[in-house]
Amino acid sequence: MTELIRQTAAEMAAALAAGTTTSVELTQAHLDRIAAVDGAVHAYLHVDAEGALAQAAASDARRSDGKPAGDLDGVPIAVKDVLATQGLPTTCGSKILEGWIPPYDATVVAKLKAAGLPILGKTNMDEFAMGSSTEHSAYGPTHNPWDLDRIPGGSGGGSAAAVAAFQAPFALGTDTGGSIRQPGAVTGTVGVKPTYGGVSRYGLVALANSLDQVGPVTRTVLDSALLHELIGGHDPRDSTSVDAPVPGLVAAATQGAQGDLSGLKVGVIKELGGEAQGNEGWQQGVQQRFTESVDHLVAMGAEVVEVSCPSFVHALAAYYLILPAEASSNLAKFDAMRYGLRVFPEGVDSPSAEEVMRASRDAGFGDEVKRRIILGTYALSSGYYDAYYGQAQKVRTLISRDFEAAFGQADVLLSPTAPTTAFKLGEKLDDPIAMYLNDLATIPANLAGVPGISLPSGLADEDGLPAGVQMLAPALADDRLYRVGAALEVALIEKWGGPLLDRAPSLTGDAS
DSSP: OOGGGGSOHHHHHHHHHHTSSOHHHHHHHHHHHHHHHHHHHOOEEEEOHHHHHHHHHHHHHHHHTTOOSSTTTTOOEEEETTBOOTTSOOOTTOGGGTTOOOSSOOHHHHHHHHTTOOEEEEEOOSGGGOOSSSOSOTTOOOOBTTBTTBOOOSSSHHHHHHHHTTSOSOEEEEOSSSTTHHHHHHHTOEEEEOOTTSBOOTTBOOSOTTTOOEEEEESSHHHHHHHHHHHBSOOTTOTTOOOSOOOOHHHHHHHHTTOOOTTOEEEEEGGGTTTTTTSTTSOHHHHHHHHHHHHHHHHTTOEEEEEOOGGGGGHHHHHHHHHHHHHHHHGGGOOSSSSSOOOOOTTOSSOOHHHHHHHHHHHHSOHHHHHHHHHHHHHHSTTTIIIIIIHHHHHHHHHHHHHHHHHTTOSEEEEESSSSSOOBTTSSTTOHHHHHGGGTTTHHHHHHTOOEEEEEEEEOTTTOOEEEEEEEOOTTOHHHHHHHHHHHHHHHHHHHTSOGGGGSOOOTTOOO
16 A cells, blocks of 8 residues: 555645645545555445546646635545535435436535635435444445445444545535444544534535534544534524634644643533443443543543433433434425436326336335334324423433533533444444434534544453543534534544554555
8 A cells, every 4th residue: 555645634735735645646645546446445436536536637727827726726525425426426325316427516515615625525324314333325335445344434434434445535425313423433543523514514414413423534633623624604694604713623622732730620421422332332442442532631631520411311212213313304305396306107107207206216225215204204293292202302402501511511522432443334224223322422412512522442352442531522513512622632642553544454455
């Protein structure tokens, strides 16, 4: 494997600025890597080699003229296939959108292009972001680069696997209940869910409007800060966008890397890693690495306290009423009348619009999507709205209050990102409840709209697979995550003797 693709995005940007490499060289190196290993990983649904190289050549021309579009100009990137990309397919991992090419760019994609980042392609995902393993993609599962028989997390497993397998230096993902952070934990990458509304959702094919958030998928905290600053900020086209400046994320990461956390209070969430330790469902190796992460923070001067968020035990149940309700409404637009798949029912000479719609949705949606549409429609139906959806929204309020109280005691909150390391492909595919439990620790942040980051905490002793530690901060205090995350990252890399991904086994088909 060429050392060029093992550099961080920040190192690539520095090399471009120094003239020691070109964007075309970087982009071609990643395209070669994709060609070598993606047959085994299946991180990408669509690779735009021609377009990426053209964008790279334009970047090199700007640098030759002394007019780069920004610090990251020329660094290639991958994009989750739930974000609209003009001229490229956007399928959301679903047959119902197979071949759909948007006539416009999502705001975050437009920002990438304006900043000169060549787009390598679109990454695989659970259909319409419904899943925790990327096994629900209509185009086949993505495989974890650490063990090709295991899942890469979900719904954004394609983005996480692409970054972990050095098929892209960083990527965009979306996080509705942990779909950036949980894949980060099981692939040994860094994943950030920004404050709700801190990054535009315009052009994101919505799963659940009140929960979805676009964010970075990277190999380092600094790379996440660089990408987050680029895509963040107010967007008048998004009615949920927060009209507030993006805090100094790169500065916070740089400060944190100095390793001094004196005066910082870290709250360990009792329900997600405090008293929960040793309880059924929490893998011992994950808990061990989490405890070590807490010890590192203490060694850097942080004060650790335990905080209780009692409503968190109801978060999973509330989420799986709110999300399906919003999803059933959002997916109603896929009616075979305007765009997407259109299937005519067999044996019907002159089918009605309703019959065509029924046949198309039956053929175009997978089992998990159908399951959630049915659940959401039921929860919103007459006679059940108050009993289910209304009650779930009340629990959501209680969770927000728990966060408010916890942040009164601590600057950031800490928990394991996911209860276990990556499980085997197919292991939980037929057990939806077991699959949903993977998001136990990540869901509360989406319900409350607060930001979160997951970074690798080490390898679990039982299986040698990556585990993750999650940090949460108050809304609009994303910079705290980068300060604490960067400090912990430095300490952990020193303990490991280098980046965790350097210890990943070689991939099948690796040309190295």
